[in-house]
Amino acid sequence: MVLVIILAVLILAGCSPASEPLDTSSPPRLVDVANVEPAESMSWMTLPGRVESSRRTKLSFEVTGQVEYLALDVGDAFQRGDILARLNGERYQLTYERSKAAEVEARTGLADVQRELRRLTRLRQGGHTSEATLENAEAAVAGARARVDSAVASRKLAARDLEQTSLRAPFDGTVARRHAEPGQRVAANEVIFNLVSSGDGFDVLTRVPENVIGQVQAESLQSVSVPALDGAQTTARVTHIGSHAADGNDYPVILRMTGSMAGLRSGMTAEVSFKIATDSMTTSVDSFRVPLTSLLYPVLGEPRVLLLDDANQLVSVPVKVLSVADGEAVVTGGLQVGQKVVARGVEFVSIGDRVSILGQGPQQFH
Incomplete structure (x- = not known):
């Protein structure tokens, strides 16, 4: 009787369908992607700058002597012809x-x-x-x-x-800096005041990297914004392009602001959005546009993007950044137009991860 029961159990076990193995692999990570686009023949680059009065000067006595009188301090206003300082004469x-x-x-x-x-x-x-x-x-x-x-x-x-023992203002303006004190003995041509004009407009001083300075065009109009004035914008014309590099191999560039801006003062921080001309013959092949948030900056080495291969696995591709503006970067590297890169959140995924694209196919929510 016992033998009959055992045989029945074995027969039922053989007839039952085999259980399927459990899928222990993790589900694909859900990512937002962007297409690699060809760079346009004009790219944009935003650089910091400083607002300065278009007319500024360093004022000094042409004779030596002891300072007897100083009328103004930093920030004080004056009018043309006012006596700003006087020596014992x-x-x-x-x-x-x-x-x-x-x-x-x-x-x-x-x-x-x-x-x-x-x-x-x-x-x-x-x-x-x-x-x-x-x-x-x-x-x-x-x-x-x-x-x-x-x-x-x-x-x-x-x-x-x-x-010459009396130092007079050459224009209407304000004192940017004072270098002397009453009773001090000063030499001829020793700077006493730095002055800025209040009625001759404003310049923006900035520095352009050496790899693009050759593409900045003299007399070209560029966009300027001032963060301190709620991002107020105007245009500025390139009036000077430095011929010698400053520190860091950046070249000084001066732009004359063409529009007025209420509340603008000398010394304010500005942002200059340069329109940079690129080589239209090579732009679509060698240069690409990707979201600025797609760039991953490792501790060592070049920046890179995470590219989706044919199996939707992430591949790391080094790139060189040519310019950045308006949330996009113009880069060169081993990319092709139409490929997909992780658009944001690159720090939360890894090379080799299998991913699925946000907004395409079934999605899993936890």
């Missing part, structure tokens, strides 16, 4: 007075020899003096006239030096 006043006295003396001497020349000329006409005596008198007059000219020049130079 006592020594220059004395020099001027001495030069005036020397001029009077020289003119008196000239008048004396001129009278003598007139007297000798009359005597010579009457035959009562020699030709040599008359010539000596004429030479004396010429010498006296030269001394007068020298005295006049000395008096004008002394007057100019005396005038």
Whole structure:
């Protein structure tokens, strides 16, 4: 009886369908992707800059002396012709007075020899003096006239030096920096003030990397925004492209703002969106547009993107970034137009992961 039961159990077990193996593999990661697009013949690059007054200068005395008076400090406004600083001018006043006295003396001497020349000329006409005596008198007059000219020049130079003890504003503006204090002795041409104009417009100073400086076009119009003014935008014209690199192999570029912007001040931070001309013959083959969020920056090595292969597995592709603007990057590397890359969240997936595309096919939610 027991044997019959065992045989029945074995027969039923043989007739039952074999159980399927459990799928222990993890489901594909759901990712957002973007197509690799060809770069346009014009790309964009946003660089930081600084707003400066279009007219600015460093003001200094042309003579040495002790600072007696300073009218303004940093940020103070002034008008054209205002006295901003003054030196103790006592020594220059004395020099001027001495030069005036020397001029009077020289003119008196000239008048004396001129009278003598007139007297000798009359005597010579009457035959009562020699030709040599008359010539000596004429030479004396010429010498006296030269001394007068020298005295006049000395008096004008002394007057100019005396005038230079007062430092006047060359335009309407504000003080950007003050370099001296009352009582300080300063040398000729030592900077006292940095001044910026308040009525001559504004420039934007920025630096462009060496790999694209050759593509910045002089007189081209670019877009400028000022974050401190709620991102207010205007246009600016490229007026200067530096011929020598600064620190970091960046080249200085100056743009003149063509539009007005309420509240704009010298020293504010700006952002310049450069329109960069690229080679239209090679753009569609060598350069591509990808989302800025698709770039993965490893600790070492070049930036890269995560590309979906034919099996929807992630492959790492190194790229070189040419420019970035408006949330996109123009890159070169081993990509092809139409391929798909992970558009965002690249830090949450890994090379070799099997993925599914957001918005395509069945999706799993946990």
